[in-house]
Amino acid sequence: MCLALPARVVELLPNLRAVVDLGGVRKEVSIDLVDDAQVEDYVIIHVGYAIGKIDPDEAQRTLALFAELSEAQNTLQPLQHLGEVL
Amino acid sequence: MKYITEFRDGQQARHIAANIAAEVRPGTAYNFMEFCGGHTHAISRYGIADMLPPNVRMIHGPGCPVCVLPIGRVDLAISLALDRGVILCTYGDTMRVPASDGLSLIKAKARGADIRMVYSASDALKLAEQHPEREVVFFAIGFETTTPPTALVLRDAKARGVANFSVLCCHVLTPAAITHILASAEARQIGSIPIDGFIGPAHVSIVIGSQPYVHFAQTYRKPVVITGFEPLDVMQGILMLVRQVNSGRAEVENEFSRVVTATGNQAAQKIMAEVFELRESFEWRGLGQVPTSALKIRPEFAAWDAERKFDLHYASVPDHKQCECGAILRGVKRPADCKLFGTVCTPESPMGSCMVSNEGACAAHYSYGRFRAVAESDSAQVATQKIAK
Numbered sequence: 001m002c003l004a005l006p007a008r009v010v011e012l013l014p015n016l017r018a019v020v021d022l023g024g025v026r027k028e029v030s031i032d033l034v035d036d037a038q039v040e041d042y043v044i045i046h047v048g049y050a051i052g053k054i055d056p057d058e059a060q061r062t063l064a065l066f067a068e069l070s071e072a073q074n075t076l077q078p079l080q081h082l083g084e085v086l
Numbered sequence: 087m088k089y090i091t092e093f094r095d096g097q098q099a100r101h102i103a104a105n106i107a108a109e110v111r112p113g114t115a116y117n118f119m120e121f122c123g124g125h126t127h128a129i130s131r132y133g134i135a136d137m138l139p140p141n142v143r144m145i146h147g148p149g150c151p152v153c154v155l156p157i158g159r160v161d162l163a164i165s166l167a168l169d170r171g172v173i174l175c176t177y178g179d180t181m182r183v184p185a186s187d188g189l190s191l192i193k194a195k196a197r198g199a200d201i202r203m204v205y206s207a208s209d210a211l212k213l214a215e216q217h218p219e220r221e222v223v224f225f226a227i228g229f230e231t232t233t234p235p236t237a238l239v240l241r242d243a244k245a246r247g248v249a250n251f252s253v254l255c256c257h258v259l260t261p262a263a264i265t266h267i268l269a270s271a272e273a274r275q276i277g278s279i280p281i282d283g284f285i286g287p288a289h290v291s292i293v294i295g296s297q298p299y300v301h302f303a304q305t306y307r308k309p310v311v312i313t314g315f316e317p318l319d320v321m322q323g324i325l326m327l328v329r330q331v332n333s334g335r336a337e338v339e340n341e342f343s344r345v346v347t348a349t350g351n352q353a354a355q356k357i358m359a360e361v362f363e364l365r366e367s368f369e370w371r372g373l374g375q376v377p378t379s380a381l382k383i384r385p386e387f388a389a390w391d392a393e394r395k396f397d398l399h400y401a402s403v404p405d406h407k408q409c410e411c412g413a414i415l416r417g418v419k420r421p422a423d424c425k426l427f428g429t430v431c432t433p434e435s436p437m438g439s440c441m442v443s444n445e446g447a448c449a450a451h452y453s454y455g456r457f458r459a460v461a462e463s464d465s466a467q468v469a470t471q472k473i474a475k
Contacts, residue, residue, distance in 0.1 A: 003124060003315070004231065004289045006089040023087040030208065033234055033354045042089055044292060044345055047177070048206030049235045051354065052292035052345040054089055059344040066098050066318055069105070 004046035006054055009039050020045060089344070093316030094132075102321040103137040109328050116142040118327050119417055120285040121264060123150030123445025124315045130450035132317035134324075136458070142324065145417040146447035148263055149287060151228045152179045153415060153439040153446045154370045157403040159256050160185040162393075163225045166254070167191070167199035170396060173217065175210035176225040177232075178203045179443050182436060186403050207232075207239040214243075214251035223392045224253045230293045233257045233381065234354035237361040240383065243390050252392040255383050258368060260290045261298045262379035267416065268306045281417070283327040285320065286312035288342050295350025299338045307336040314342040361387055369402055371439055372415030411438035414447050421451040428456060 007020035016032045031037045034050040043050035110116060120126055126146045129135055135144060148154050160183050167174040181192040195201040204210050207224055214222035226236040236253060243251045286299055291312045299310045309330035313323030323341045340346055361384060368380030383391040405411060410424035421427050431437035433449050440446035
């Protein structure tokens, strides 16, 4: 029900409407709730309305977070190096 | 697709799973409730439960709007369509929700009621403008994600003077429901399960922001991590909860920071406040009456409020006797604990609401988890037989 998908704004239309591209599928949506959306922005589309805008820097930060080592692994690492040296 | 594919990478998922496994403390139980049906679906669909250590348990919450919609509300919609001759517009999700007298919207449609599935609330308004001779009612359900679109449509209907359009408002509020789960005396009576933290809503939080959760994180000392709906988001959210539990913190953290801010979508909040006000109380399936947990249409928009226009009165209707949806929605029971599960109650022919939407705990378990459960019980049986021998 609350499913929503990120889509790229490709064209701004009058009356706070826009055309978005979702993996090659184009659709007209309302940007009434995200009225500062610009072409090339990624917006989250839900029941025909953009409800939020993706912050590309934050997305990068989250992806970097996934790649981090765990706190436990971090503390183990120096020991592993020590093992190699010995 | 950008912002989807990279959040579904299997190798990365195994990496986060290894982090979780490395950080959980043996002997500590981590019971986390994912409030949203979207998370329930992701956890089942991507096999996330299989990647977690045995002491991390995910409890499915009541955040599926279709599942918490009480029978009496669906009855109101059906009576409008069958007895009052309106064109009833609804999101597809509600079509198969079981109502009174063995009916559902789809069965009412088969009996000749004019019920139409729409993708967007604005399609319903468009239909009203195309059929000025007919009454068109939009059956508005959902949490804070679908509420702003309904508000915009009511604003437009009033501005354009569309007199044959109205809304049957059943919008509900997320923070009220979470507070209720934590606070309700009834849940305590039933023996509520200990919850050590919450995976907070993804898209609901885009609208309301992360601030509304601060109150209950502090009051009830429960960590909350607002988490995206993609599988890597969910894994990372669980890791963040594990870390909070380990360090004794109860904070609101935001894993879904690429769209969720502290204050949320101000334009959406503004239009909701203009059009809607709090209901004193609203009945949720599984939770019962929950105070100030839903919205009603403000008197300024009375002419577009289907409850006023058609003088509708809500009557509570009990669920099927053996249906365990209530306990499942509170996280007290699991789908397989219900006698009806997978026998008379299936996604093709649902008896309870949790089997209707693919975000419901029962439908998700039926589609993705029931064979795993059978395999587990088989291996348990084999083990007992071996011991017996």
